[in-house]
Amino acid sequence: MAQELHFFIEDSLLYAEEFFSSLGKITRFKGRDVTAEEISDADYLLTRSTTKVNESLLNKCSKLQFVGTATAGYNHIDAQYLKGRNIPWSSAAGCNADAVADYVLSSAFNLANKYGFLVSDKKIAIVGVGEIGRRLNKRFAAIGCEVVLYDPVRAQTESDFQSASFDDVLACDLITCHVPYVKEGPYATHHMFNEATLLKLPKQTILINACRGEVVNNQDLLSVFKQGHSLHVVLDVFENEPNIELDLLPYLEFGTPHIAGHSLEGKARGTEILYKLVCKRLGIEPTVLLEDLLPAMAINRMELTREYQLSQRQYRALMNLVYDIRNDDLDFRMGLAKAPESFDLLRKNYAIRRELTSLKVECDKSLYQTFTDLGFNTRLLD
Numbered sequence: 001m002a003q004e005l006h007f008f009i010e011d012s013l014l015y016a017e018e019f020f021s022s023l024g025k026i027t028r029f030k031g032r033d034v035t036a037e038e039i040s041d042a043d044y045l046l047t048r049s050t051t052k053v054n055e056s057l058l059n060k061c062s063k064l065q066f067v068g069t070a071t072a073g074y075n076h077i078d079a080q081y082l083k084g085r086n087i088p089w090s091s092a093a094g095c096n097a098d099a100v101a102d103y104v105l106s107s108a109f110n111l112a113n114k115y116g117f118l119v120s121d122k123k124i125a126i127v128g129v130g131e132i133g134r135r136l137n138k139r140f141a142a143i144g145c146e147v148v149l150y151d152p153v154r155a156q157t158e159s160d161f162q163s164a165s166f167d168d169v170l171a172c173d174l175i176t177c178h179v180p181y182v183k184e185g186p187y188a189t190h191h192m193f194n195e196a197t198l199l200k201l202p203k204q205t206i207l208i209n210a211c212r213g214e215v216v217n218n219q220d221l222l223s224v225f226k227q228g229h230s231l232h233v234v235l236d237v238f239e240n241e242p243n244i245e246l247d248l249l250p251y252l253e254f255g256t257p258h259i260a261g262h263s264l265e266g267k268a269r270g271t272e273i274l275y276k277l278v279c280k281r282l283g284i285e286p287t288v289l290l291e292d293l294l295p296a297m298a299i300n301r302m303e304l305t306r307e308y309q310l311s312q313r314q315y316r317a318l319m320n321l322v323y324d325i326r327n328d329d330l331d332f333r334m335g336l337a338k339a340p341e342s343f344d345l346l347r348k349n350y351a352i353r354r355e356l357t358s359l360k361v362e363c364d365k366s367l368y369q370t371f372t373d374l375g376f377n378t379r380l381l382d
């Protein structure tokens, strides 16, 4: 009889039992504390971003067949080491891209309300035009913004993609970062925003970092703030998580504990993507469906009548109904004020959050395309 497969799964993977219990035995572990001894029996190792997958973690795994991370980013995985041991691995590309796009749009609309401007008047730079950047391009274009795309990596391999220059990016009103963390090489993203680049930004520029903390030099950012350079900065990610630079907090417009991608749908899709990959490897048909696991939304459906006028006020109201970044910012500040070392705990106890993609919006032809591009789950009214 074939030996039962042993799945070692980080404790933060959502719906892991529902997806994997029929495929083998499951042992859960804590990402930041896991040891090589603890996972030495693994056939399959499934993680999120807090498990550092490298030689010191895997050196006791003799029968490991596959490593998967239920996240979009994969800089916590030592791909070279896995290649050397011939162990295949995968991330969950695109799983939480809509959640991050919601986060960026909520930032933009709530800042517009606070400072009295129209998002549609702003020139937007998207740094890194992959899963998240593509969605944001559609959403900002649907609002009527001029969008500048910066992705020299795509420009090099795709003949129909043209990248703006980095100087074009620095001249935009709102810059939003969606690149992987790459430490070195021609397309390194390490400290892309440092004192020199930050000081080039015109005053009042909005800078959003929801990719990896190391893309913005946090000490340089603090120094630029202290010099009185007034920027509107939103940080979901920080250098040196979970021990972040707390002195930055008072200067930030919105700060959150690395939760931009933490919608229920985003986390669940991450696990689902790995489930489908494992089923494929095992040569079996997937039987567990994500749609059977996700609960209905509290407000599930909206009908926009002919009276509905698309305006910033209306869109912001709909957006905030689903996701309002101000609540997460408040929880973050209150949580850290009570316990400065609670970054991980705030992530662990993060409230259930849904995506625009789950809100069914019924409207007629005149609004259908715009609302689809804005990220809603749109249906045409008869």
Ligand SMILES: NC(=O)c1ccc[n+]([C@@H]2O[C@H](COP(=O)([O-])OP(=O)(O)OC[C@H]3O[C@@H](n4cnc5c(N)ncnc54)[C@H](O)[C@@H]3O)[C@@H](O)[C@H]2O)c1
Pocket: 072, 073, 074, 093, 094, 096, 097, 100, 127, 128, 129, 130, 131, 132, 133, 150, 151, 152, 153, 154, 178, 179, 180, 181, 182, 187, 188, 189, 210, 211, 212, 236, 237, 258, 259, 260, 261, 262
């Ligand atoms: N805060 C969160 O919760 C959260 C959630 C999802 C993803 N992320 C982070 O955001 C990153 C982007 O996510 P994605 O799903 O869009 O990934 P993706 O791989 O689909 O897109 C990344 C894009 O960045 C481009 N790129 C790479 N190096 C670049 C450089 N030097 N300059 C400009 N562009 C460059 C790539 O060509 C690619 O098009 C992930 O790698 C991850 O680290 C964070």
Ligand SMILES: O=C(O)[C@H](O)[C@H](O)COP(=O)(O)O
Pocket: 012, 048, 049, 050, 070, 071, 072, 073, 074, 096, 258, 259, 260, 261, 262
């Ligand atoms: O790269 C990603 O997908 C995100 O940063 C992801 O949300 C990280 O989540 P974590 O595994 O830390 O919960």
